[in-house]
Amino acid sequence: MNVKTQTILWIAQRASAAVLALCVTVHLATMVYAIRGGLSAAEILSRTKGNAGWLAFYTVFVLAVTVHAPIGLRSVVTEWFGWRGAARDVFLLGLAMLLAVMGMRAVLGVFL
Amino acid sequence: MTHIQRVLDPTLAYRFACRVGMCGSCAMTVNGVARWTCRTHVDKVVKNDRMEIAPLRNLPVIRDLVTDMREFFDKWAKAKGQFSGRLTKNEDFQKVKPDSLERVAVDAGIECIGCAVCYSSCDVVSWNPDYLGPAALNRAWTLVKDERDSKKIERLRAVAGDAGCHSCHTHMSCTEHCPKQISPTAGIAGLKREVSLALFRKAL
Numbered sequence: 567m568n569v570k571t572q573t574i575l576w577i578a579q580r581a582s583a584a585v586l587a588l589c590v591t592v593h594l595a596t597m598v599y600a601i602r603g604g605l606s607a608a609e610i611l612s613r614t615k616g617n618a619g620w621l622a623f624y625t626v627f628v629l630a631v632t633v634h635a636p637i638g639l640r641s642v643v644t645e646w647f648g649w650r651g652a653a654r655d656v657f658l659l660g661l662a663m664l665l666a667v668m669g670m671r672a673v674l675g676v677f678l
Numbered sequence: 679m680t681h682i683q684r685v686l687d688p689t690l691a692y693r694f695a696c697r698v699g700m701c702g703s704c705a706m707t708v709n710g711v712a713r714w715t716c717r718t719h720v721d722k723v724v725k726n727d728r729m730e731i732a733p734l735r736n737l738p739v740i741r742d743l744v745t746d747m748r749e750f751f752d753k754w755a756k757a758k759g760q761f762s763g764r765l766t767k768n769e770d771f772q773k774v775k776p777d778s779l780e781r782v783a784v785d786a787g788i789e790c791i792g793c794a795v796c797y798s799s800c801d802v803v804s805w806n807p808d809y810l811g812p813a814a815l816n817r818a819w820t821l822v823k824d825e826r827d828s829k830k831i832e833r834l835r836a837v838a839g840d841a842g843c844h845s846c847h848t849h850m851s852c853t854e855h856c857p858k859q860i861s862p863t864a865g866i867a868g869l870k871r872e873v874s875l876a877l878f879r880k881a882l
Contacts, residue, residue: 572839573877576870644840645805 567655575637582634589627614676621677628669636662679704679715679731679743692743699857702793706743707732712798714857734798750794750811757814757842758833763826772826783823787816787865789858796852796862808841812852812862815843819865822872831881834873838882843869 600610614620636658643649643658683690692715694704699717706715708723708731720729737745765772774781796812797803803811810818818837821827837843846866853861876882 567840569835569839569842570877570882572844573873573882576844577874577877641845645802 567652575640578633579637582630582637585626585630586634589623589630592623593627611676616677621673624673624676625670628666628673631669632662632666635665690743691741700791702791705734705793705795705798707735707798712795712855714793714795717857734794736798736800736803737794745794747794750797750813751792753810753814754792754817756836757810757818758829758836759814759817759821761821761824761827762829764828765826774825778825780823780825783868784820787820787860787862790816790860791858793857795855795857799851799855801849801851802845802847806841806845809845810837810842812846812866815846815869816860816862816865819862819869822869831876834869834876835882837869838873843873846870 639661640654640658643654679690679692679694683692692704692706694716695701696703697716699714702714704715705712707713708715708718709725709729711723712734713723715731723729731743733739733743734745737747737750740746763772776785790813792813794813796816800809800812802809815837818833822830822833827833843866846863848863848867850861850863853863856862873882
């Protein structure tokens, strides 16, 4: 991986962290607010199904996680376990795709 | 150290030259902290009446307290730590305003004497042997901000990425322990900014 790509990864991780700071705050605040009066799962689903706003919000959230987590893990596996080279990056790309698929499956699960 | 070598154990190997905090030769690990032994008073660092003196961390030991500094200085070269001017001797001196933002940034980092205290204190160096380290990156930063220098983009390429400024975790051990009160962390943060700007301008 060349230096330019490594720099892009670094910027992508910082940018996705900024998005996540906002998303996590909204997510936690909404959860605390929503269950405060004892909403059931069915009542929550009735509010999320077909709601394009929540679909857009959680799609952005999932994509930010997909970008952020594998780049952070790249440093962790390199520095803690000494794992370098192309195999590591292929593994992390696979992890990113897994996060995207599982995350979007969950997002669509409460939308459709 | 001199007392130990002269009186207790004449075989002890350690490195020193000036004894007044100018040369940077005598950096060692004293009670777990990298510092210049010449500027360290025993009564300031002794703990429970005990003091352990060890070689610098993150560098291969040659003998006793003497470390092999080659890797440390090779990384200065890898970070393109050599000045490369634009003018020839036939031209007039380039004028640099002492209070310009660039020159103030250079001044903040220019007093490094290469003692490797920062390199020895840096956890990222111990985790990632390719990491250029605080001193080499600080040197690169002072040249990136030097308006007389002509190799800015080449230098930014040399210090970017996994082996360079982007691996810094901003632990600031280098800044905390630098005997010259330099902040390599600030220089590394500056390099991250400059590399990002170069990337956005499609110059990297």
